[in-house]
Amino acid sequence: MGTVSLFMESDVASRLATYLSEQFGLNSDVYEMLVRIAGAEEDILDVARKIERSHASRHVYRMLMVDESVKDVNEVVDHIVQRCDDAVIRVQGYPRSTEEMLVSLLENRVQLSPKQFDRVVNVVRMENRYHVGVFPAATFYRRNPINANLVSGAYHKLREALLRFGVPVSDTWQVLDVGAAPGGWSQYLSRRVKLVVAVDPGTMRVRADNIVHIRDRAERALSTLAQYAPFDMVVCDVNDDPRRVATTLVQVADLVRPGGHMIMTAKLVYRSERGVKFLIKEATRALAQAYTGLDTKWLLANSRRERCIHGVRG
Numbered sequence: 001m002g003t004v005s006l007f008m009e010s011d012v013a014s015r016l017a018t019y020l021s022e023q024f025g026l027n028s029d030v031y032e033m034l035v036r037i038a039g040a041e042e043d044i045l046d047v048a049r050k051i052e053r054s055h056a057s058r059h060v061y062r063m064l065m066v067d068e069s070v071k072d073v074n075e076v077v078d079h080i081v082q083r084c085d086d087a088v089i090r091v092q093g094y095p096r097s098t099e100e101m102l103v104s105l106l107e108n109r110v111q112l113s114p115k116q117f118d119r120v121v122n123v124v125r126m127e128n129r130y131h132v133g134v135f136p137a138a139t140f141y142r143r144n145p146i147n148a149n150l151v152s153g154a155y156h157k158l159r160e161a162l163l164r165f166g167v168p169v170s171d172t173w174q175v176l177d178v179g180a181a182p183g184g185w186s187q188y189l190s191r192r193v194k195l196v197v198a199v200d201p202g203t204m205r206v207r208a209d210n211i212v213h214i215r216d217r218a219e220r221a222l223s224t225l226a227q228y229a230p231f232d233m234v235v236c237d238v239n240d241d242p243r244r245v246a247t248t249l250v251q252v253a254d255l256v257r258p259g260g261h262m263i264m265t266a267k268l269v270y271r272s273e274r275g276v277k278f279l280i281k282e283a284t285r286a287l288a289q290a291y292t293g294l295d296t297k298w299l300l301a302n303s304r305r306e307r308c309i310h311g312v313r314g
């Protein structure tokens with residue numbers, strides 16, 4: 001059996017490649033919006049199942065398995081016609097223009113249906129070659145539905161941050177959520193820890209027996225927050241200059257036990273890579289007054305101008 005490649009289409013392709021390498025130890029290469037993993041068919045199917053169950057599934061639009069490479073579009077068509085017999089097929093192509101072209105070339109030669117199909121035909125056009133695959137319908141990838149019961153999409157950001165930074169969350173923990181409204185992070189935490197103290201002058205849209213909302217700015221509420229200390233972790237998703245956010249996190253650091261964790265989102269005002277590096281460096285320098293082991297990641301769930309920083313209370 002030859003090599004099978006799995007192409008994943010994603011608008012965060014390079015971050016996805018980092019994720020696959022960190023989480024599953026996979027080597028990949030990145031081309032435009034595609035990440036490619038190569039291996040034997042069983043390995044590739046195993047990878048596809050892992051991706052479906054992971055954070056990546058929110059960021060992978062399509063997975064295209066291919067096992068042949070040809071130069072000419074007529075060869076692509078012949079290959080598909082030969083391998084499809086009487087099956088009803090669904091065509092998936094990258095880029096979309098290739099998909100559209102193939103649908104029109106195949107229309108009168110095979111039975112096509114995007115909904116009721118026996119096989120999927122995948123075609124990826126890359127560097128003047130076509131990579132083709134015809135596989136059973138069971139290999140078709142469906143993106144995980146976005147969970148409608150969530151207060152905000154930020155829920156996924158914290159979930160991924162805790163995994164990627166390897167934070168050993170325990171159900172005995174007490175966590176301080178600074179800038180918690182409307183409550184996406186608190187909602188996630190309330191399902192995993194004993195107590196969430198959410199501090200925010202805004203309105204929380206989530207309620208749970210183990211969420212206490214302190215309706216104030218964190219810096220002004222230090223004595224109220226101290227009543228719930230020590231915290232095992234402080235998290236902060238405040239939409240402000242990361243240097244100011246870092247200062248707030250240093251102010252609440254005495255409420256966090258030694259060895260406790262800190263996670264913050266750095267929202268970046270600069271566009272250039274240099275500007276981004278500068279802000280992260282400055283924020284990290286401020287955080288270093290109270291936290292050690294500081295590490296920054298560009299998570300799949302972060303926007304273009306966002307990073308997450310993790311540290312441990314020294």
Ligand SMILES: C[S@@+](CC[C@H](N)C(=O)[O-])C[C@H]1O[C@@H](n2cnc3c(N)ncnc32)[C@H](O)[C@@H]1O
Nearest residue numbers: 154179180181182183184185200202217218237
């Ligand atoms: C992007 S939202 C947070 C979203 C939240 N993490 C979620 O998952 O729903 C930022 C929040 O930070 C709050 N905020 C800004 N500065 C703050 C401060 N100094 N203390 C407490 N909350 C603050 C704002 O009121 C706002 O509700």
